[in-house]
Amino acid sequence: MARVAIIGASGYTGLELLGLFARHPGMEVTALATRQTDAPHVADVHPSLRGVFDLRLEALSPAELADRADYAFACLPHAASAAMITELLDAGLKVVDLSADYRLTDRTVYEQWYKVTHPDPDRLGHVAYGLPELYRSRVRESDLVANPGCYPTSAILALAPLLKAGLISGEGIVIDSKSGVSGAGRDPKPAFHFPECNESFTAYGVGVHRHMPEIDQVLTDAAGSGVEVLFTPHLVPMDRGILSTCYATPADGVDQDGLMSALADFYRDEPFVQVVEGLPATKHVAGTNNCHVTARLARGRAVVIAVIDNLIKGAAGAAVQNFNLMSGQEETLGLT
Amino acid sequence: MARVAIIGASGYTGLELLGLFARHPGMEVTALATRQTDAPHVADVHPSLRGVFDLRLEALSPAELADRADYAFACLPHAASAAMITELLDAGLKVVDLSADYRLTDRTVYEQWYKVTHPDPDRLGHVAYGLPELYRSRVRESDLVANPGCYPTSAILALAPLLKAGLISGEGIVIDSKSGVSGAGRDPKPAFHFPECNESFTAYGVGVHRHMPEIDQVLTDAAGSGVEVLFTPHLVPMDRGILSTCYATPADGVDQDGLMSALADFYRDEPFVQVVEGLPATKHVAGTNNCHVTARLARGRAVVIAVIDNLIKGAAGAAVQNFNLMSGQEETLGLT
Amino acid sequence: MARVAIIGASGYTGLELLGLFARHPGMEVTALATRQTDAPHVADVHPSLRGVFDLRLEALSPAELADRADYAFACLPHAASAAMITELLDAGLKVVDLSADYRLTDRTVYEQWYKVTHPDPDRLGHVAYGLPELYRSRVRESDLVANPGCYPTSAILALAPLLKAGLISGEGIVIDSKSGVSGAGRDPKPAFHFPECNESFTAYGVGVHRHMPEIDQVLTDAAGSGVEVLFTPHLVPMDRGILSTCYATPADGVDQDGLMSALADFYRDEPFVQVVEGLPATKHVAGTNNCHVTARLARGRAVVIAVIDNLIKGAAGAAVQNFNLMSGQEETLGLT
Amino acid sequence: MARVAIIGASGYTGLELLGLFARHPGMEVTALATRQTDAPHVADVHPSLRGVFDLRLEALSPAELADRADYAFACLPHAASAAMITELLDAGLKVVDLSADYRLTDRTVYEQWYKVTHPDPDRLGHVAYGLPELYRSRVRESDLVANPGCYPTSAILALAPLLKAGLISGEGIVIDSKSGVSGAGRDPKPAFHFPECNESFTAYGVGVHRHMPEIDQVLTDAAGSGVEVLFTPHLVPMDRGILSTCYATPADGVDQDGLMSALADFYRDEPFVQVVEGLPATKHVAGTNNCHVTARLARGRAVVIAVIDNLIKGAAGAAVQNFNLMSGQEETLGLT
Known part of the structure; x- marks a missing residue:
């Protein structure tokens, strides 16, 4: 049973991930990370999860996350995402990044379109693009996957x-x-x-x-x-x-x-x-x-x-599909 | 031909008023007042008015408004509205107030429900409630009408x-x-x-x-x-x-x-x-x-x-109906 | 593993039932009955089920249904439903009726409001009203449950x-x-x-x-x-x-x-x-x-x-909840 | 004051035309034609016109229409439209055709795409395409205008x-x-x-x-x-x-x-x-x-x-614009 965390769980992608996680038999949700410091209950952030999850969103460090989870789904804004992910990877987590940070392989192109300095440029070009229909075997072998737009x-x-x-x-x-x-x-x-x-x-x-x-x-x-x-x-x-x-x-x-x-x-x-x-x-x-x-x-x-x-195959569903491949489980688990 | 102004023209009520004014044969729009100081063109605030009105929203004082207009439609938040209206009335304008400020006749009730001190309490109880179906004759004789919620x-x-x-x-x-x-x-x-x-x-x-x-x-x-x-x-x-x-x-x-x-x-x-x-x-x-x-x-x-x-009979249309009565024009003018 | 059939699978309730069945681990869908005789593929009737179910809607007799299934979910118009259900029960099936036919206990009231003669009046008053929050134990013991409106x-x-x-x-x-x-x-x-x-x-x-x-x-x-x-x-x-x-x-x-x-x-x-x-x-x-x-x-x-x-707790979800109780399974199975 | 009729007034284009006619100062609506024989009140067909028009939809012959109106707006299905319009023109009416019948200039193209024999092929190629931005002068001189799609x-x-x-x-x-x-x-x-x-x-x-x-x-x-x-x-x-x-x-x-x-x-x-x-x-x-x-x-x-x-500039508004040109009135009358 894989222990999974969501980083940035208060948006629509976070909600959609939690909806999929609720019926996924091969994982346990062990942490929801946020920048908010008042530790809101997940059902106060997402009222549709009342009675589904009894968890709080917490301000957690990478080390704390690594302590609780094996896999992280990062739903952060670009640049903030890569900055966090370098720490998560160092702490031993495997990561599906739902931001744009590791999708483009060319730092120049990234910085031209996203108007920021990339926080982790050396990894660009070495991260699997998480579209299994095109890159399934690379996803399987990866510790970090860039979930497509x-x-x-x-x-x-x-x-x-x-x-x-x-x-x-x-x-x-x-x-x-x-x-x-x-x-x-x-x-x-x-x-x-x-x-x-x-x-x-x-x-x-x-x-x-x-x-x-x-x-x-x-x-x-x-x-x-x-x-x-x-x-x-x-x-x-x-x-x-x-x-x-x-x-x-x-x-x-x-x-x-x-x-x-x-x-x-x-x-x-x-x-x-x-x-x-x-x-x-x-x-x-x-x-x-x-x-x-x-x-x-x-x-x-x-x-x-x-x-x-757009929220499932275009975001949360693809992320679960990638997670299934990364964790050696059936690719369709929890998705049908 | 009555000269009319809108105070607070950037919201939905302002837009709706302008839509009605555009086909009203008995008035001319001479001023759009706002708190913004960059004097935006009305079509930049309300893109659907491009080609309809060629006016700017201006930061205008009550005196400037009185100079340009005979009637004002006030679309301001409560409390701000009455504060402005006392000055407009003093400057000789007739006013339809689309805020809640003059609807309630009892200052205590107003202050209990709106949680502010009323800026013009002495007028309460002496302002026509602008529902012509109930109070037509009072509206006709008024310089200030409280447009209903x-x-x-x-x-x-x-x-x-x-x-x-x-x-x-x-x-x-x-x-x-x-x-x-x-x-x-x-x-x-x-x-x-x-x-x-x-x-x-x-x-x-x-x-x-x-x-x-x-x-x-x-x-x-x-x-x-x-x-x-x-x-x-x-x-x-x-x-x-x-x-x-x-x-x-x-x-x-x-x-x-x-x-x-x-x-x-x-x-x-x-x-x-x-x-x-x-x-x-x-x-x-x-x-x-x-x-x-x-x-x-x-x-x-x-x-x-x-x-x-809600935007017409519940706001802008009723305001025009009241204006028609106040200005001695046909009650239905511009509304059918 | 219970074998289940849907009678009248081409409407919204049928679609919703199929969506729930697809992730229910305690049942197998073995028949979709319809009055259409051209045996359409379920994905031609419900395009969102393409890739989910590979079944056809068939014109099936009660005997054929009893041969294939243990439980039937009846999504038929009122009167037509009870007429079919008497045969299904005789053939040994257990039934959740999603029509109104067995909800009212008084034949006179039924016939006054639904303007038809009840096809199976003797059962009225002896059928569990399928709201488990009020009638759980009765539902558990029933071969026929009237799913609430x-x-x-x-x-x-x-x-x-x-x-x-x-x-x-x-x-x-x-x-x-x-x-x-x-x-x-x-x-x-x-x-x-x-x-x-x-x-x-x-x-x-x-x-x-x-x-x-x-x-x-x-x-x-x-x-x-x-x-x-x-x-x-x-x-x-x-x-x-x-x-x-x-x-x-x-x-x-x-x-x-x-x-x-x-x-x-x-x-x-x-x-x-x-x-x-x-x-x-x-x-x-x-x-x-x-x-x-x-x-x-x-x-x-x-x-x-x-x-x-309205389509889940108000129809298909309640029906699955009732089925779970009738079949002795966990009440929440396939519903969380 | 032009007298105008609508042929086929029960659809969305008919409703939209009536909405525009209600505020057009240069016309009077004198007839609403329909194939229905029970002469429904226009407000029973279009509830939003209650209190706006007090007219009935009537089954009227071309002669009766010519008796009552100078201009007809035809909102009929293709082929039915041209069949009726030939009679209206013979009876002396001027017509704006909102169907597709006179838009294409080539009979072969029309019959290939619309799969019917054109009822009035000789007029094709001689009818103004009612897009005034391109064909204003032709519209002005026309007795029949093909309103664009x-x-x-x-x-x-x-x-x-x-x-x-x-x-x-x-x-x-x-x-x-x-x-x-x-x-x-x-x-x-x-x-x-x-x-x-x-x-x-x-x-x-x-x-x-x-x-x-x-x-x-x-x-x-x-x-x-x-x-x-x-x-x-x-x-x-x-x-x-x-x-x-x-x-x-x-x-x-x-x-x-x-x-x-x-x-x-x-x-x-x-x-x-x-x-x-x-x-x-x-x-x-x-x-x-x-x-x-x-x-x-x-x-x-x-x-x-x-x-x-699509209902105004794409249909009813363009028709009024064409009517204004055909009747020698201000092009924008009733449209601003």
């Missing part, structure tokens, strides 16, 4: 198989993504005040979102050569879910069946990716660790559409 | 005619109200962060909401003797609209037809209250200054249901 | 402990309930067309809803003498959740602490009811089998508020 | 100025559009049942939506040579609003300022199109006849984003 998960699962198979060009890819509001976190801000974003739809961060270089990097790895995507995120007035509509130029002679077959082949044995004939809706995967993906050929373009729950 | 408007329009007609008892009235989130204002707070209140329904302020003494006061006036209601507000995951379900004990021999007839009689010539046979929905009055009201007799109780748009 | 569950859990303790009067109770739209079922109707009910709030069935006599009956049993409530349901623009605001006259000398203590005492050992200090929101119990309940004393009235997920 | 309005207003100015290529354009649910009409269908589409986001009609050839046609006219766009519509869980994110290849040397300047130049004197610096949200134009548009250059692509209210 929510948007990248949806876009990469849509496009990587087709790039690997050479069915689409790496040039000119457009990723038009739409996300529910929980992706913005739990901190109240004007843009996410209910009457501002309810009954409204908007784009944001056009061409400047930090998930763009992350997608570039992983798709470049899949394609074997430089991919630069144009990524446009949008905000949907709903709690959870991401749908990415991806546009790419097909290779000569590729038809719709070819696209679908490549997806089906790639995901044949994957427990959490379903290739579907119909057009997927985010509700079809809400509350699950699944990704539904489909492809169309229209007006000479490949249109690949993927849906995930 | 949103919840009270719905509850009073439902119950006052029946109390006046002696068809229901003033004892034991329960008002179970439900409001869209815009009623909470534009300031981002955790409770109104989209993922917190979306897909959720909750009660709040049970037995302690400040609109309770306001309802008591006006219904007492209608009944001719002391009414104390139990008022329970709830938050609905939608932008706008209030529905109040009011429960009262009918007088002996009163049946459903009697309730409906009393409502129909009372509102026969009212332009903004419709007595409806079916059960009203908030959407039926969204964006309008209308109130739909109906009554049922069930299990020996009178159930009276009223719906309004 | 969603609104009654919320109202009864709020009021029964206080009636049993004699802290509130059985006279003059008002239950003002609010439900998400899934409670209306999966059949498209104008009232539930998205642009009709989105951004709107309405009452319906005032004084004539079929859940009213069901609440009367169970609260009468709790109080020991005749209770007749006034029940008003409302429609909230959200998927799931019920909040019931219940108003009752407290007995002499009862204060708020007394109300809260009585609730706390009654639910001390209950796994699925949490007595909470703060005001509960439906989101706090969404996706769970929990009921959060609290009480206030305001203006001389007891105000008791309970929230449940 | 909602999606095309948003996409064309985004792209036409840039194609006309030669700043983007006509090849490889991708239009990724998102619409609120009212665009699907008022007829209840499973896909628009509240619990199905609430809290969900999905694409539909990928590469096969009927608005695609309409966009092709108008953009081809703007570009002066063949444009074939790839158009992907999506469904947003909200009532109203369309946002189109358009991707195009810029001409050599074109930068973001060039794109913005071209838009600003083109729309300088347009009352209903605002070129905005920030990213527009559908809520910024909800309830108005406005279109907000902006452009970005990102990763070598032009990204042009436009928002409209």
Whole structure:
């Protein structure tokens, strides 16, 4: 029975992790760390956990955490996360990092997009990117895994198989993504005040979102050569879910069946990716660790559409999937 | 052509007022006052007004306001509102106050519920309560009108005619109200962060909401003797609209037809209250200054249901209706 | 390992049952019955189950069902349900009935409110009402359990402990309930067309809803003498959740602490009811089998508020809880 | 004072037209035509019009309509619309057709995409496309105007100025559009049942939506040579609003300022199109006849984003704008 801790348990990812942990038979939650010093009960922070967990959020040092837990799920802001994680690793913990700190392999790219000095630059490039569908064996062997971004998960699962198979060009890819509001976190801000974003739809961060270089990097790895995507995120007035509509130029002679077959082949044995004939809706995967993906050929373009729950397959579910692999348990444990 | 100003134009009531002003043929908007000192363009504060108004929000003194305008609509927090209004009145402006400051007639009650010293206590009891359906002639003669609270408007329009007609008892009235989130204002707070209140329904302020003494006061006036209601507000995951379900004990021999007839009689010539046979929905009055009201007799109780748009009939629309009366114009001008 | 079947698996209750079954370790789903004859795959009926279940919905006779399953969950319309269940019981199955057919004990009341002749009137009055918090031992011994209505569950859990303790009067109770739209079922109707009910709030069935006599009956049993409530349901623009605001006259000398203590005492050992200090929101119990309940004393009235997920504690979760008891398993199995 | 009729007044477009007509000073509503024969009151069909209009929907022949009205707004299904309109024109009415029947100029294209024989093919190619920003003078001179589709309005207003100015290529354009649910009409269908589409986001009609050839046609006219766009519509869980994110290849040397300047130049004197610096949200134009548009250059692509209210600028508002031009009134009358 693995002893697990959450660092930064008061946000939506923390809540979602706890929801998954509650039904995971292979772990015991032994610590919830926070920067708050009044040690609130978890049910006062997350009222939906009343009667589910009887724990407090505590201000715990890395040493105290190492004393109580074998695995840590870090849900901290970027930079703060890496700073803490170096200490956790030194103290002997294995870590799934849900921040962006170890996703990018190139320090320069990280510092350009995140506008901070990386606290642990030497590890960059040596950390597994926690998308088991692409990097399962690396995850299995890792003490630290970089849990992917929510948007990248949806876009990469849509496009990587087709790039690997050479069915689409790496040039000119457009990723038009739409996300529910929980992706913005739990901190109240004007843009996410209910009457501002309810009954409204908007784009944001056009061409400047930090998930763009992350997608570039992983798709470049899949394609074997430089991919630069144009990524446009949008905000949907709903709690959870991401749908990415991806546009790419097909290779000569590729038809719709070819696209679908490549997806089906790639995901044949994957427990959490379903290739579907119909057009997927985010509700079809809400509350699950699944990704539904489909492809169309229209007006000479490949249109690949993927849906995930941004909080599960895009965050907490992927983290549990990675934990299962790291701890040598069944990959699907607690996730089905 | 009346020259009008809004004091505190950056919130939802300010926005709604401007929307109504844009199509009102009997006024000209000459000033938007704010505490911000950078004089933002109104379209930067309210993007939906781009191309509608070409005005800036300015930090204006009462004297400057009096110079530019004949009428002011005050959308300030309580206490701040009365402090400003005394100066506006002295400077010769006529004022519709959308705060709670002049609604209650008893200083003690005000100070008990609002926990502040009233800045202008001598005027209390001498200001018209701006519900024309009950106090039209007083509004017409006033230089200062207290615009009613949103919840009270719905509850009073439902119950006052029946109390006046002696068809229901003033004892034991329960008002179970439900409001869209815009009623909470534009300031981002955790409770109104989209993922917190979306897909959720909750009660709040049970037995302690400040609109309770306001309802008591006006219904007492209608009944001719002391009414104390139990008022329970709830938050609905939608932008706008209030529905109040009011429960009262009918007088002996009163049946459903009697309730409906009393409502129909009372509102026969009212332009903004419709007595409806079916059960009203908030959407039926969204964006309008209308109130739909109906009554049922069930299990020996009178159930009276009223719906309004909290931002229009519950705030900005009522304010314009009051302004029309104060300025001697057609009561419905700009509102139909 | 119990073999279970669902009769009428294509609606929202069927979907919710399947979601719970997927993580229940003490059962195996062996049959999904439907009136459709084309044997659709469950993932074509419920796209969110793709990759979760590989089953078809089949037109199965009671004999075929008895051959395959030990327990049946009946999700059929009223009257159709009892007609089928008599055959299922004869064939040796144990049944949880999610329709209203066996909830009321009095045939006359049933036929008055449901406007049909009861197909199996002799069983009425001999079937356990499946609210374990009140009738646990009867459920344990039963071959047929009447799963409670969603609104009654919320109202009864709020009021029964206080009636049993004699802290509130059985006279003059008002239950003002609010439900998400899934409670209306999966059949498209104008009232539930998205642009009709989105951004709107309405009452319906005032004084004539079929859940009213069901609440009367169970609260009468709790109080020991005749209770007749006034029940008003409302429609909230959200998927799931019920909040019931219940108003009752407290007995002499009862204060708020007394109300809260009585609730706390009654639910001390209950796994699925949490007595909470703060005001509960439906989101706090969404996706769970929990009921959060609290009480206030305001203006001389007891105000008791309970929230449940209408599809879980109000339907599928309660059914699993009942199944667990009927099959001699841990009551909470698969529900935490 | 023009006398106007609506043919097919029971849907959302009819409701929206009536809302606009209520505050239009240059017309009188004299007839509401329907296929229903029981002559329902308009407030029974559209409860929000109670107290606004006192009219009935009647089964009226073209001759009866010509007797009562000078202008007709036709809100009928395609094919039915043209069949009726030929008679209305013969009877001397001027018509704004809100169906798709006269938008496409090529009968073959129409019959291929709409799968019906066109009832009035000889008029095709001779009817003004009612987008005044592109075809104002033609609309002014017309007796029949084809009101544009909602999606095309948003996409064309985004792209036409840039194609006309030669700043983007006509090849490889991708239009990724998102619409609120009212665009699907008022007829209840499973896909628009509240619990199905609430809290969900999905694409539909990928590469096969009927608005695609309409966009092709108008953009081809703007570009002066063949444009074939790839158009992907999506469904947003909200009532109203369309946002189109358009991707195009810029001409050599074109930068973001060039794109913005071209838009600003083109729309300088347009009352209903605002070129905005920030990213527009559908809520910024909800309830108005406005279109907000902006452009970005990102990763070598032009990204042009436009928002409209699908029911106003995308339907009823544009129809009133066209009517104003056809009837020689101020173009903005009743729309600001």
